[in-house]
Amino acid sequence: MGMMHNVTARLNSSFFFGVWLLAALAALNIASSFFIEQKFDVKSVSVTNMKLYKNTRYNWDEADMEFTLNADLTDIFNWNVKLIYLYLEIDYFNPERNQVIVWDKIIWRDQLKQIKVELTKNKGKYLIKTKSYDLIGRNATATLKWEVIPITGFVYKMQSESVPMQFLEKYSY
Amino acid sequence: MAKGFWNVLGEIDYEGQRLAEKLYKYIIFISCIIGFVISIITKQFMYTGYAALFSTCFSIVLTFFPWPWYNKHPLQWATSD
Numbered sequence: 001m002g003m004m005h006n007v008t009a010r011l012n013s014s015f016f017f018g019v020w021l022l023a024a025l026a027a028l029n030i031a032s033s034f035f036i037e038q039k040f041d042v043k044s045v046s047v048t049n050m051k052l053y054k055n056t057r058y059n060w061d062e063a064d065m066e067f068t069l070n071a072d073l074t075d076i077f078n079w080n081v082k083l084i085y086l087y088l089e090i091d092y093f094n095p096e097r098n099q100v101i102v103w104d105k106i107i108w109r110d111q112l113k114q115i116k117v118e119l120t121k122n123k124g125k126y127l128i129k130t131k132s133y134d135l136i137g138r139n140a141t142a143t144l145k146w147e148v149i150p151i152t153g154f155v156y157k158m159q160s161e162s163v164p165m166q167f168l169e170k171y172s173y
Numbered sequence: 174m175a176k177g178f179w180n181v182l183g184e185i186d187y188e189g190q191r192l193a194e195k196l197y198k199y200i201i202f203i204s205c206i207i208g209f210v211i212s213i214i215t216k217q218f219m220y221t222g223y224a225a226l227f228s229t230c231f232s233i234v235l236t237f238f239p240w241p242w243y244n245k246h247p248l249q250w251a252t253s254d
Contacts, residue, residue: 005190007179010236014197018229021205025221028209079216151218 030153033080038148041072042160045088045144052168054133061135063128063167065102069144071160073107076148083108085147090128091162092140100128138167182239189243197232204228 049066067088076084087104091097102124128135141162149155185193208224 005194006184007182007237007239010190010193010197011233013194014201014232014236015229017198018201018205018225018232021201022222022225025205025209025225026218029218029221077216079212079218 026152029080029151033078033150033153036078036080038078038158039075040146040158040160041075042144043070043072045069045071045142045160045163047142047163047165050168051172052135052170053173054171055129059132061128061130061133063135065124067103067122067124067142069122071144076146077109080150080152081109081148082151083149085149087145088124089143089145090140090165091143092135092138092167094130094134094138098130100126102126102128135167136171137169140165140167182237185239185243186246186248188246189239193236193243197236200232200235201225201228 045067047065047067051064053062053064055062069088073084084107085104086107087101090100090102092100103122104125142165143159143162145157145159147155147157204224205221205228208221211224212218212220
């Protein structure tokens with residue numbers, strides 16, 4: 001009996017043929033995602049109901065906001081998208097630059113239809129907190145960003161257009 | 174001939190080795206291609222992974238053990254005189 005095709009050689013070659021073929025098809029999957037056009041239709045992002053608090057205990061400002069988001073998520077999901085991490089980022093200067101995520105959501109590919117309804121009106125998840133009383137009347141921009149986590153391949157980041165906004169001129173209470 | 178641990182299972186002849194190699198290559202390749210086409214249609218890459226996994230397991234079961242269809246061409250040894 002030759003050693004070439006004894007029982008361990010057959011086990012080894014059939015196992016690694018399957019693994020090799022799966023790797024080759026995964027590489028084809030990565031290659032195909034370069035040709036699929038990614039559309040993410042963000043119709044509008046707007047901050048609607050903002051509240052600004054003066055935290056006298058810790059000597060800082062806190063801002064809380066609601067926002068409307070009109071976006072169509074259906075076209076971002078191709079066959080190589082596992083989930084997207086969607087977040088709203090507020091960018092302001094006081095006077096150094098700050099980037100704060102006020103809302104985020106992990107959207108799996110099978111949650112698509114309920115998300116489409118849910119996205120229309122949202123309450124911010126996280127407060128904006130500063131180091132002193134320096135948030136009144138600051139100009140800011142709100143940007144909807146998302147990171148796409150694919151099944152095979154690299155994670156990449158995309159974003160919509162920035163919308164200008166302003167913090168309130170006086171405290172809300 | 175030295176009898177190792179793996180030889181407890183038994184051996185297969187040369188034609189059986191050729192048949193076993195053909196079998197696992199065709200089974201894995203065809204089922205992976207079918208799974209890839211299905212995952213293109215349904216846009217779920219998971220089907221390719223399932224196809225590779227199950228066809229690999231199936232072909233390991235098919236080629237690992239010395240099934241009787243691998244021993245249909247026994248070697249004809251020359252007599253000693």
